[in-house]
Each structure stands twice: as structure tokens, then as C-alpha cells.
Amino acid sequence: MTVTDPDGTTTTTYPDGTVVVTKPDGEVITTGPDGTETTEEVDGTVIVAQPDGTTTVTEPDGTETVTTPDGTSTETQPDGSVVVTEPDGTSTETQPDGTVVVTEPDGTSTETQPDGTEIVTTPDGTKTETHPGGTVIVTQPSGTTTETRPDGTTIVTEPDGTVTTTDPEGNVTVERQADLVAYSASVVAASPAVRRSTPTVDALVLVTPSNVYRNGYAVMQSLTVITAQRRL
Incomplete structure (x- = not known):
């Protein structure tokens, strides 16, 4: 039996007790004999509500979210990632490569990678x-x-x-990087011997200084000069 409302909504009741409601915008709501309600929205989203309160939402891109009566939700994404969110707000994401990321309600996250590396980031x-x-x-x-x-x-x-x-x-x-740069610059500017010792130098390409302090005392000072030679 089918009944049509003035607004265009139709309600069809089948012998087994199934009821199908079709709205003017195309949304279809089907209620089964056991009380399961399936809503097919216009954009392709499908929502299934079980009698026990469990709901399953399947989006057009394939993402599926299952929410249980206690508030726990499990979201499965098309790439295989699974995100479980507990009632207290804690979420656990399992990525396709095996990486697991747990995010606490206070914002602390713990990432465990497949090789066993653990990365904890606080708020x-x-x-x-x-x-x-x-x-x-x-x-x-x-x-x-x-x-x-x-x-x-x-x-x-x-x-x-x-x-x-x-x-x-x-x-x-x-x-100390800052001290090293200052030291190298002063040597290059003040020592003509550097220039005289390299008569074929066309350009000074790189100066790499080293000024290392051990237990508070300078133990080594050296200057490495890399130059570009003129072509003959």
C-alpha cells in the first residue's frame, strides 16, 4: 500500500512490515521489520541505524563511520586508514603502513612507526x-x-x-658556529699571505672554519679554503 502526502512524500508499506518513505528531494528512508532504518541521502550518503543504537554512515567516497551506543566511533577511510575515537576523546589512527598515532584529549600525540620508533608530541x-x-x-x-x-x-x-x-x-x-664565522672572516680580511700563496686563484668559493672548545678551552683553530683555479 502506498500513501502520497500533499507535499509529494510517498510512504509504501509492504506485507512483511517494511516501510519505505520517499521524499520529494529524492531522499529515501527504509525501515525494516526489525526496526533497522536505512536513509539514502541525495548526495549518495547512506546511514544505517540499528535498533541497538549503532549507526553506520557510508559516504560517497567510500569512507565508513560506525558509532556504537557508548559513543565510540570507528572511521575506515578508502586508503585503509582506520581512526577509532573513544567517548573520552582519545583517538587512535592506524595507517596503511602500520604506523599508529594515538591522540589524547589534552592534545598529546604518540606516533609508533613500523620500525618501533616512538614519537611523543606534547601540546x-x-x-x-x-x-x-x-x-x-x-x-x-x-x-x-x-x-x-x-x-x-x-x-x-x-x-x-x-x-x-x-x-x-x-x-x-x-x-660555536657564530664564533667560527667571525674567526674565518677576520683571517681572510687580515691575511694577505692567503692571497699571495694562491696566485692562480680566480675566486674564493668557500671558507670553512673550525674553532672547537673542549672543556672551556680553545684547542684547535684551522681554516680550510676551497678555491677555483683559472683555466689555462
Whole structure:
């Protein structure tokens, strides 16, 4: 039996109790004998609501989202990625390559890669990478990184290029990039011997300085000059 409303909506009831409602805009709602309701929207989205409260939404691009009565939702994307969101807001994304990313309600995320590398990022932007071999690299929001190796060696790199290395015995080596550049520039400007010793030099291509401090004392100063020779 089919009934048509004044607005054009039609309702068809079948002998088994199935009811199909077709709206003027093309949306179709089918309710089965067991109470399952399937809504087919105009854009191709299909929503299935089970009697127990579980809903499944399938979008035109193939994305499927299942939401259970307790509020847990599982989204499966066309590329195979699966995102499970718990009622408390915690989400777990499993990517096709096996990478798993867990995001907590406070914004903290933990990424576990297939090789076992774990990357934890906190809301303030601090990132901690733990590698399978035991090396741990912490990157601060300021850009400072601290690498701790299994043998106890620590390497701290500042945004300005300064690198401080502490070995397991407690020896400290500091490389100050700003000091190195100033040193190399002063040598090139003040030493005519550099120019006289390279009479066939056509152009100064690169100056690479090295000024290393160990335990607070300068132990080495050297200058490497790479030049371009004139063609004969």
C-alpha cells in the first residue's frame, strides 16, 4: 500500500512490515521489520541505524563511520586508514603502513612507526623521539634538540648552531658556529699571505672554519679554503 502526502512524500508499506518513505528531494528512508532504518541521502550518503543504537554512515567516497551506543566511533577511510575515537576523546589512527598515532584529549600525540620508533608530541610542541637502538632525541619548541645515545653521550644543538657534546666520561666539547664565522672572516680580511700563496686563484668559493672548545678551552683553530683555479 502506498500513501502520497500533499507535499509529494510517498510512504509504501509492504506485507512483511517494511516501510519505505520517499521524499520529494529524492531522499529515501527504509525501515525494516526489525526496526533497522536505512536513509539514502541525495548526495549518495547512506546511514544505517540499528535498533541497538549503532549507526553506520557510508559516504560517497567510500569512507565508513560506525558509532556504537557508548559513543565510540570507528572511521575506515578508502586508503585503509582506520581512526577509532573513544567517548573520552582519545583517538587512535592506524595507517596503511602500520604506523599508529594515538591522540589524547589534552592534545598529546604518540606516533609508533613500523620500525618501533616512538614519537611523543606534547601540546606545547615538545617532541621526544625514541629509536629502537635506544637513542632519544628531544626537540624543544625553541628549536633546541638534545640527543642522548645508548652509551651516555649527549649532544645539544641550539638554534644558533652551537653544538655541545658531552661524552660518557664527562668531557664537554662546544662548537660555536657564530664564533667560527667571525674567526674565518677576520683571517681572510687580515691575511694577505692567503692571497699571495694562491696566485692562480680566480675566486674564493668557500671558507670553512673550525674553532672547537673542549672543556672551556680553545684547542684547535684551522681554516680550510676551497678555491677555483683559472683555466689555462
